[in-house]
Amino acid sequence: MPKVGMESMRRQQLIDATIDVVAEVGLKGATINLIAKRAGMSSGIISHYFGSKQALIEASVRYLLSQLKIEYSPDNPYDRLMKIVDLNFSGIQKADSSTKTWLSFWGQSMHDPNLYRLQEINKRRLVSNLRYSFKQLLDPKTAHDAAEVTAALIDGFWLRCALSRANQEKFSLAKGYCKKYINSVLEQPTVI
Amino acid sequence: MPKVGMESMRRQQLIDATIDVVAEVGLKGATINLIAKRAGMSSGIISHYFGSKQALIEASVRYLLSQLKIEYSPDNPYDRLMKIVDLNFSGIQKADSSTKTWLSFWGQSMHDPNLYRLQEINKRRLVSNLRYSFKQLLDPKTAHDAAEVTAALIDGFWLRCALSRANQEKFSLAKGYCKKYINSVLEQPTVI
Amino acid sequence: MPKVGMESMRRQQLIDATIDVVAEVGLKGATINLIAKRAGMSSGIISHYFGSKQALIEASVRYLLSQLKIEYSPDNPYDRLMKIVDLNFSGIQKADSSTKTWLSFWGQSMHDPNLYRLQEINKRRLVSNLRYSFKQLLDPKTAHDAAEVTAALIDGFWLRCALSRANQEKFSLAKGYCKKYINSVLEQPTVI
Amino acid sequence: MPKVGMESMRRQQLIDATIDVVAEVGLKGATINLIAKRAGMSSGIISHYFGSKQALIEASVRYLLSQLKIEYSPDNPYDRLMKIVDLNFSGIQKADSSTKTWLSFWGQSMHDPNLYRLQEINKRRLVSNLRYSFKQLLDPKTAHDAAEVTAALIDGFWLRCALSRANQEKFSLAKGYCKKYINSVLEQPTVI
DNA sequence: TATGAATGAGCCTTCATTCAT
């Protein structure tokens, strides 16, 4: 009599193990045996549950993406913008593994249609979320530009922090710069 | 008697082939045989000239880095800032392969000390160049912050463009956004 | 559920295959594929059970050594001496492969610390066993010398037989010469 | 105008280099590049002069053999026996490289017809030389046996010394044991 | 004659996948 939910538990454990292992030894070094051992299971289980290593990788990316999807609560537009910034950097803060893992996945996504699609979704969602809020505060053109720039700023700081094995302080600074930019855009007299 | 300069020619051909192949099939798919075949040489040549695949990879990164090192001519500070932006995006425009290859290298650099060091140098150089020029136009604190933000902006747009297989137009837009940000910083009344 | 003892069986089969293959084509010609095929297994199995080809080679040497370690039964000193001689030549007679394989290993042991150590143990054990028995029959100095000479005699005949692809008859002759030497030493009036 | 004897000089230098390199790194580690570099020449020269690496190895063995062929001067039989012993151990003493190299060659000779033949010649010559001298001092049967045993003794001590990275003292002791054995055979009342 | 750059076959090793249990 299999325990209910046993399967989804195992799947999640394997995804967690994948993220950890990729963070530690890179995508190249993350072998099936290593991941399975980390999850405390046998190597065969991965084929069993995911069909292939590739599918496990993709499931892991999907999971990381879902972590960023947490619904922005229906605050006012300004608070939402701040929350978007917070959320994008807090994922990093919570688990350092995520950062390194993300970077590894990005490097691979250029040559993997499935990963590529997932990254695209992520990229578009960020700018789309920003644009939605900016548009409630600025004229359309300015809002559009502000969203583009803010998204680049978030990703740029994120990338530079990730590549630096940055400490908490740097992340806080980065967050500050992003918010400061948003403030500066909003404070300027809107040109119609 | 070997032709003078033959060696450096071959080395460069192999580096070019590496960048192309990594762009096409990723770091993982870039086998020695593939790279050698692309360069029109035999697989053994890589050991002969670089000692190992790893060394070829590193040489390729070093080459990409050197492409960004082109001396900024001694213009006035403002023109230098514009040139920095141009240079950082033109490298991408010239050869689409570079973009994808960079991304692959970044993904790996978290787990490769040599690559990591090279990326660090690159990252620091950008912000340092920006800071140098900003300091001639703004008070120290503002200059420092402007440099940090501009660097993140360049990298962020760069990353988003790279991940998008972006076309020329997007690169131009990105360049425009970066320059616009710099202008906005310089136009604001400097707070001492 | 794997069969109990399966692993040790496989390991022994691989060791046997190694000894055979080295005997046939030499240490240099003994590739992993050849050994695995001889054992009726896949090439990957060697890494699986031994970690590396080198480790398999060493395990094979250790096995050959262990074949010489069969306890000399607690007979009287003279019978023990005779048994030592018999044992050292019977190993050869039983399996012709052992002889050639030994020689291959010896050739390599000069440049392989692990093999060297194993050979040292083997060499010392022979002379030590001989000395122990001789000392019960002769004065210390004579016993010591007799052990040294007998050991050299055994190894010398062994080597010459091995290099000759010698037949059974030659081995018997060699055994006879060794025993005759021992007898001659023991028959001489012991000088105290 | 090529210098007379240039070729034979080069050949000898390559043979010397081969013996040195094999002694240092073993037969397996002795690559053509290493040998050529040691001789101060280019790697291509080996094919040029010897046709192949294999041929160079064989030439080196032939050279080592020739070093043992130095004519025994026409002394009396007893002095000749002593000289045979001296010669067989002095080769070792002169150059430690020879010992290790010999051993490497022996290990390979089981699987190389040419090397095998050379070793056979060597082996037969030793026992034949010994028999020739013993026969002038003992009855045929005793002389035959004494020659066999002495040859085994020489090779046995030689092997054990070689495997031990033995020092000069051990070689002297071995020489002493061999001579002592010869004396003991000759002193015994000859049984017709 | 002599060089050493270039070749490419062959080696050991790794590792995703399979499958009998």
Add this chain to the structure above:
DNA sequence: TATGAATGAAGGCTCATTCAT
């Protein structure tokens, strides 16, 4: 369902040999 032993294709690297100079 879950295991992990076994497979074998593919990778990087070594190195004897070749050949244009």
